Amino acid sequence: MSRDTIYSIPLTKVGDFEFDDDVVRVFPDMIARSVPGYASMLSVIEQLAARFVRPGTAVWDLGCSLGAATRLIRRRSPQSAVIHAVDNSPAMISRLKTLLSESTEPGCAVQVIESDLRSVQVENASLVVLNLTLQFLPPAERSAIIASIARGTLPGGVLLLSEKICFDDPGQQSLMTELHHDFKRAHGYSDLEIAQKRSAIENRLIPETLETHVQRLRDAGYSTVTPWFQCFNFASILAVR
């Protein structure tokens, strides 16, 4: 796995973060060293697939990147299920197609779709995964996106939503931000890398509070909405239709 050194040298101007070829090359290392609890999120997604994906239904992995979740779900799903793996980054999709074509693991069908997730119609879903993706969509559009996903989800189907979150309380916000930065330092990022990545991503990734996410899921018609994981300013919620 290639090591992420993208922000290790001083840049005269830090541009907005893009999911391009440079990021794709280091993505597994970048996300593992940047998101506290990423491995736990994936492991629970695999567990959910075993429980919730039913024969003949669809799984939607929206913002699938390199298919870390898709590849785990595939293992645990019935052969007659189909996974729709959606991402709007051509670089991510191209690499995912290569990874899947090289895989010899048995599993259900995977349809890889290069598209903005707002242009796909989720349907027949027993499991929908938004693992660290909604945070990149404009906040004003998030309720419509979640409502549309809920309409395409079968009764008893689930949505797994993981997000970077923020806090109303300024003390909590600054403590969680500092603890997240400590996490990144402990995983080998320098202060320069942390600062430059922060300015690259601040216009692209807009966190909301956990309460905002929970309320939106309830409003969309999910019957049970339960945060199941939080580490510092990252959280994951399970919502049952």
Ligand code: GEK
């Ligand atoms: C994982 N889920 O490894 N439509 C489709 N994809 C999008 C959109 C959009 N509008 N906006 C952003 N993306 C993955 C990790 S990464 C999280 C998800 C991160 C895609 C974007 O191209 C990228 O691949 C992904 O969402 C977010 O479990 O990098 O912090």
